[in-house]
Each structure stands twice: as C-alpha cells, then as structure tokens.
Amino acid sequence: MRAIGIILAGGNSKRMRELSDRRAIAAMPMAGNYRSVDFALSSMSNSHIQSVAVLIQYNSRSLHEHLSSSKWWDFGRKQGGMFVFTPTITAESNEWYRGTADALYQNLDFLKKSHEPYVVIAGGDCIYKMDFNKVLEYHVEKKADITVVCKDMSPEQDITRYGIVKVNENGRIIDFEQKPMVATSNTISCGIYVIRRRQLIELIERCAAEDRYDFVTDILVRYKNLKRIFAYKMEEYWSNMASVTDYYHTNMDFLKPDVRKYFFRDYPEVYTKVEDLPPAKYNPGAAVRNSLIASGCIINGQVENSILFKKVYVGNNCVIRNSIILNDVYIGDNTVIENCIVESKGTIRANTSHIGDKDEPEVIVEKSERFTL
Numbered sequence: 001m002r003a004i005g006i007i008l009a010g011g012n013s014k015r016m017r018e019l020s021d022r023r024a025i026a027a028m029p030m031a032g033n034y035r036s037v038d039f040a041l042s043s044m045s046n047s048h049i050q051s052v053a054v055l056i057q058y059n060s061r062s063l064h065e066h067l068s069s070s071k072w073w074d075f076g077r078k079q080g081g082m083f084v085f086t087p088t089i090t091a092e093s094n095e096w097y098r099g100t101a102d103a104l105y106q107n108l109d110f111l112k113k114s115h116e117p118y119v120v121i122a123g124g125d126c127i128y129k130m131d132f133n134k135v136l137e138y139h140v141e142k143k144a145d146i147t148v149v150c151k152d153m154s155p156e157q158d159i160t161r162y163g164i165v166k167v168n169e170n171g172r173i174i175d176f177e178q179k180p181m182v183a184t185s186n187t188i189s190c191g192i193y194v195i196r197r198r199q200l201i202e203l204i205e206r207c208a209a210e211d212r213y214d215f216v217t218d219i220l221v222r223y224k225n226l227k228r229i230f231a232y233k234m235e236e237y238w239s240n241m242a243s244v245t246d247y248y249h250t251n252m253d254f255l256k257p258d259v260r261k262y263f264f265r266d267y268p269e270v271y272t273k274v275e276d277l278p279p280a281k282y283n284p285g286a287a288v289r290n291s292l293i294a295s296g297c298i299i300n301g302q303v304e305n306s307i308l309f310k311k312v313y314v315g316n317n318c319v320i321r322n323s324i325i326l327n328d329v330y331i332g333d334n335t336v337i338e339n340c341i342v343e344s345k346g347t348i349r350a351n352t353s354h355i356g357d358k359d360e361p362e363v364i365v366e367k368s369e370r371f372t373l
Contacts, residue, residue, distance in 0.1 A: 304321045
C-alpha cells in the first residue's frame with residue numbers, strides 16, 4: 001500500500017474510571033484474548049501497510065509489553081516494521097504530548113524519512129476491521145486533501161461525545177463540530193483519516209508554529225472550509241471505548257453470533273500477541289452458556305453470558321452472569337457476580353455477592369500484591 005500508518009494510542013479517559021488506572025485505553029483487554037490496539041494494527045497489516053508508528057504516552061508500560069514483538073501483526077520485516085514512540089526529552093523540547101497534533105509534531109522525523117505518499121492515521125481505542133486500500137482509493141478519486149472515515153449512527157444513540165459531521169451530496173464535509181452540546185447530524189467521525197504525507201507535515205508544522213496541539217480542532221475543524229475534506233462512510237461494525245459502559249457493551253457484543261463471526265471467522269483475521277497457556281479446563285459441576293472462556297481458565301461453577309479472560313479461576317457453586325472477568329482473577333466458592341467488570345489480578349472472597357447494573361456496570365477492584373496489565 002502507498003501509505004504509512006500512525007496509531008494514536010497515548011490518550012486517557014476519566015470516564016473509564018478504575019479501568020484506566022493500570023493501563024492505557026488502547027491496551028484494554030477485549031473479547032477474551034485481544035487488546036484494543038490489536039484491531040487497528042490488524043487492519044493496517046491486512047491492508048499491506050509496511051510501516052506503522054504507534055504513539056503512546058499514558059500508562060505506557062502495558063502497551064510496551066504488549067507490543068514488545070512486532071511479529072504477531074506481521075510487522076517483523078527488514079523493510080518497514082512497527083515503531084513505538086513515546087515523548088522524548090531533547091535539547092529543544094521537554095514536553096509530553098500536549099495533543100494529537102503535538103504527538104505527530106514530536107515524531108515528525110518518522111514522517112519526513114518515509115517515502116510513501118500517503119498517511120493513514122487511526123486511534124487505538126476503537127474496535128473495527130477495515131480495508132484502508134478502499135479508503136485510499138476513495139481519497140484519490142475525490143481528489144481530497146483529507147478523508148475522514150465516518151459512520152451513520154442510530155437516532156437513539158447519544159453521539160454528542162463524538163465529532164459530528166455534515167456531508168453534502170458529493171460526500172464533502174461542509175461542517176465539523178467536535179463534541180457539541182446538541183448533535184445536528186447523526187454522522188460521526190470514526191477517528192480514522194487519510195492525508196497526503198507532505199501536506200500533513202505542512203499542517204503539523206503550522207500548528208506547532210501557532211501553538212496549536214489538537215488534530216481535530218486545529219486542523220479538521222479549522223480548515224473545513226479551506227481544504228477539500230471528504231467523508232468515507234463505513235457500514236460495518238465500529239465501536240469506540242470512551243467509558244466503562246462503552247467498554248462493557250462492546251465486549252458483550254462479542255457474545256452475539258454475527259459479531260463473533262465477523263471478527264473471528266470472516267477474512268481478514270484479527271491478530272494479537274499469543275501466550276503459551278493450557279486450554280480452559282471444565283471440572284465436574286461446571287456449566288457454561290453463551291460465554292467466551294480464554295486459555296488458562298479453570299471453571300467449577302456456572303458461567304452465563306460472560307467473558308472470562310486468561311487464567312481465571314471460578315470456584316465451586318459460583319454464579320457469574322453478564323459479567324467481564326479480566327486476566328488472572330481468583331473467584332472463591334459460593335460467589336455471585338452479575339453485571340460487573342472484575343479488574344485483573346483480583347481475589348474475590350468466597351461467599352460474597354456483587355450485583356451491578358447493565359446500564360452502569362460495577363467495577364470490582366480487589367487490592368492484591370499481584371499485578372498484571
């Protein structure tokens with residue numbers, strides 16, 4: 001593909017509450033075996049993008065460990081590869097990334113030393129599969145300066161936390177509002193952009209000269225009437241994790257057969273780092289219904305409509321419903337967990353009950369000397 005990839009994975013969201021205390025949002029566990037960043041990386045790999053830069057900052061240890069080897073996403077090659085960039089103290093700058101545009105500016109050498117004519121920019125906190133070649137073809141066909149991947153949302157959804165766009169009959173964006181109080185359109189930006197590399201360098205340098213730091217506000221919104229910015233509509237599954245509730249419902253979507261088939265059966269595949277763990281073990285008395293059980297789990301009780309990540313132990317006579325149990329959790333006997341998210345490395349005491357709400361799931365964080373990401 002005639003493009004390089006950049007994944008913006010350094011942000012944080014207070015609406016993720018306790019879940020973001022230990023890890024970056026892009027490192028949030030997904031669907032039993034995956035991390036959020038895997039979906040953007042896999043889409044870039046499947047689109048035959050040769051070079052990808054992942055820009056990380058907040059709680060970066062989790063992402064560093066997950067991205068320690070590029071081979072899992074087929075970026076272990078002589079030409080190109082995967083590059084992980086964090087803020088760097090230099091003689092000219094000692095700043096953290098002050099925004100998405102500033103993150104690009106602090107890694108401008110990566111853009112300048114590349115030879116591909118286009119850049120694909122994506123966030124690391126969204127769940128989707130995409131062929132970026134089709135977006136690039138659309139970008140060239142429209143003679144666009146910037147192409148924004150967009151999606152039409154259903155009227156009942158609250159979309160005021162997204163970038164809201166208005167599009168004319170030719171697909172050109174005529175208005176762009178970032179997180180408005182009232183949505184005037186049901187079309188949102190998915191946080192995926194295609195732009196010519198040299199033009200991106202020019203715009204980023206101009207932002208830096210004017211002390212502007214945000215890609216959306218200081219480029220997309222500011223230049224909406226000056227640049228040819230077009231919307232590429234995607235029809236397939238897409239979800240963004242900006243809150244605990246979003247995270248809960250996105251994971252629960254993987255219990256739906258059509259979503260599970262789309263991501264895990266249909267071509268192309270989604271890749272992730274693989275650990276050497278034994279298969280899940282179901283002891284006498286175990287009963288599992290409509291759930292995802294990852295490797296290394298030991299099940300003695302009842303699990304229904306739930307997702308158990310790696311190395312979870314479920315004790316005797318336990319009942320787990322509509323819940324997400326993250327990595328390496330020990331659940332004692334006679335425990336009831338419903339509509340909850342249990343943080344990793346927790347130990348849930350025997351004979352306890354935790355009942356949350358589907359619309360506002362409870363996050364259970366049990367203090368432990370053990371720690372995992």
